[in-house]
Amino acid sequence: MLQTIWGWQPALYLFLGGMGAGTFVMAAVLYLIDRKRHGLIICASMWAAVASLGVGLLLLLSELTQPLRGMMMWSAFDHFTSWMTYGAWGAFGALVVFGVSALLATPPIVKRLSSKETWYAKHGGSVRRVLAVAGIALGAFVAVYTGMLLMSSGGVPLWDTWLLPCLFTVSAFDTGVALVELISVVVSKKERIAHKAQTLMERIVIVLVLLELAVLAAFFSAMLGADTATALGATAAQSAEMLTAGVLAPYFWGMVVVCGLALPLIMAVIGLASKKKDVRAATAIGAIGALVGGCELRFLILAAGLHANLAAAALMAVAG
Secondary structure, eight states: OOOSSOOSHHHHHHHHHHHHHHHHHHHHHHHHHOTTSOHHHHHHHHHHHHHHHHHHHHHHHTTSSSHHHHHOHHHHSOOTTSHHHHHHHHHHHHHHHHHHHHHHHSHHHHHHHHSSSOHHHHHHHHHHHHHHHHHHHHHHHHHHHHHHHHHTTOSOGGGOSTHHHHHHHHHHHHHHHHHHHHHHHHTTTTOOOOHHHHHHHHHHHHHHHHHHHHHHHHHHHHHHTSOTTSHHHHHHHHHHHHHHTSTTHHHIIIIIIIIIIIHHHHHHHHHHHOSOSOOHHHHHHHHHHHHHHHHHHHHHHHHHHHTOOHHHHHHHHHHO
């Protein structure tokens, strides 16, 4: 059941799984703070979370030596001694909660369940609140797990630090908020997001970007400052240098730092400072930048750790 090599599929899982978790968390927060508004945005965001996590899990299963057996979780992940097992069950639980929440947020289903004097008509609000809270907890776990999966794999010095799960967790929430923002722009002709909710997301973006910059700084400080007299320390420093000053540096500084962090930060500040109520253009630009940077971050972390060009392998696979 163990992976024989790390290909490009896990890089996409790390992005899609983390983004899906973050998307649901943001959608659930919007529901909990105002249950009477943003029905379309919340519904679309929850379905996007289900799709992202579902596709991500399929990509991760494709890396197993026996993918079909991996789908039979009760027999494939029955030894609770590794993060792979905990993560598999946690992600499966999240997928179930996300899916049920998305169904109960879908207007035709809500209308049908609430049209009669049924148990759900009386207690549906409580059910959705419980699912929202449970989904937030499971989403946070999945976000952390995307980093723990690499940290616990062993044999790769660049990944062997608690700062990596911290980095991927913050990035998961960041990309999740970005996807909800982008969805709010796409459906704005049918449903405009409230100014209060838009301001909340912009403030969250600013906090998350600053936090991610701080974690990135700590991560590279630890890796570049590793003891190069040892094999592990020298390898960690070499991997980090590939990102900051080596062959991967243009992608890291351009796509992760500038596009994925600086651009969303600037757009969020513009949105908060703008006296205009319509900041959809700035929101869309910042959100797209965050999604591009978040995806690139996973590819670069895997590529630097393995000293491989995973992006090229992914493009070749897609091209056939």
